[in-house]
Amino acid sequence: MDSPFSDRSGISRGRDASPSHYLLKIKSFSMLSEASILDYTSDKFESGGYQWKLSLYPNVDKFRDGRDHISIYLALADMSSLPSGWEINVVFNFFILNQLQNKYFIIQEWRERRFHAMKTEWGITRFIDLETFCNPLNGFLIEDTCVFGAEVFVVKSTFKGESLSMIKQPATCYYSWKLNNFSFLADQRYNSESFGDYNWNIIFYPKGNGEFRGSNISIYLTHARFYALPYKFFVKFILHVKDQINGEDLSYQTENLFSPSQPDWGYATFMSLAKLKDPKMGYLVDDSLIIEAEVTLLGLIKPS
Structure with missing residues (x-):
């Protein structure tokens, strides 16, 4: 099943990995939306050395024109220890779980915002329209249960000495990796050669990784010398099986x-593995598989 957002800009393909920093599971959502409270505020969670919380308006944020939509916001939870004139620059994402696909979808990707004493909350007033959300065929509200999530990255903080440099005209590097004699590959991890200016690698598990071993192939992108570098990468990438x-x-x-x-x-x-080995699909030809990667470096986060 495709995402109901698949034809809209800013909506990513669903991913398997759960959000890194916080999950909010709501049971009996209809009872919450019918309650007299306007919003639900989550427990505190830590990211980047700061305490955060999520605020969810399950039935329209009337104060910010959120009609017919669920609204969600990220708020700084504890400011008592911050010095006068503090500022925190943050890149964050909100997620919603499609329970039919068991994938997490991002709506309006990677929002960068500046938190300060006069603005301690940012978010999306029209996160998802209620009609789409409540339709069980879309997979977001199943048996009156739903799951939201958040990832929060502090990208520049004068107190942590870190700065984000976005690249105005990012270049994309391409790599093609042909694996011959697929049926003879061992049940282990394989690494491609390094490619691109920043020494990327493709990681391939021909018989799957972790709990999916024996039923799938697993493919990842990694950096060849990550632990030797003092900075982080903000990257857009595409992985293909030809x-x-x-x-x-x-x-x-x-x-x-x-x-x-x-x-x-x-x-x-x-x-x-069943799909891969189906000769009609064309992924495995003469016992050879081709994996390709397109990697675009969008920004660097360096210590200052």
């Missing part, structure tokens, strides 16, 4: 922050 017969490649695209603590991003369930 359809060598029909020209209909299987591709996944996402944007992620690569760091020493999270050097790999990708897909544990990139493709089922």
Whole structure:
């Protein structure tokens, strides 16, 4: 099933990985939306050395023209220890779980905002329209249960000495990796050669990774020498498995922050082994598989 947002700009393909920093699961959503409270505020969670919380308006934020939509906001939860004149620049994403696909979707990707004493909350007033959200065929509200999430990255803070440099005209590097004798590959991790100015690698598990071993192939992007670098990468990338017969490649695209603590991003369930081995699909020809990557560096986060 495709996402109901698949034809709108700013909506990413669903991903398997859950949000890095916070999940908010709501049971009996209809009771919450019918209650007298206007919004629900989550517990505190930590990211980037600061305490945050989510505020969810389940039934229209009337004060900010959120009619017919669910509204969601990120707020700084604890400011008591911050010095006068503080500022925190943050890149954050909100997620919603499609329970039918078991994938997390991002709406209006990667919002960069400046938090300060006069503005301690940012978010999306029209996060998702209620008609789309409540339709069980879309997978967001199943058995009156839904799941929201957040990722919060502090990208510039005078107190942490970190700065984000976005690249105005980012270049894309391309790489193609042909793996021969697929049926003879061992049940282990394989790394491609390094490619691009920043030494990227493709990681490939021919029989799957972790809990998906034996049923899927798993493909990730990583950095060849990440632990030797003092900075992080904000990257857009696409991974393809080539359809060598029909020209209909299987591709996944996402944007992620690569760091020493999270050097790999990708897909544990990139493709089922049954689909890969189907000769009509064209992914495995003469026992050879072709994996391609397109990597665009959008920004660098360096210590200052």
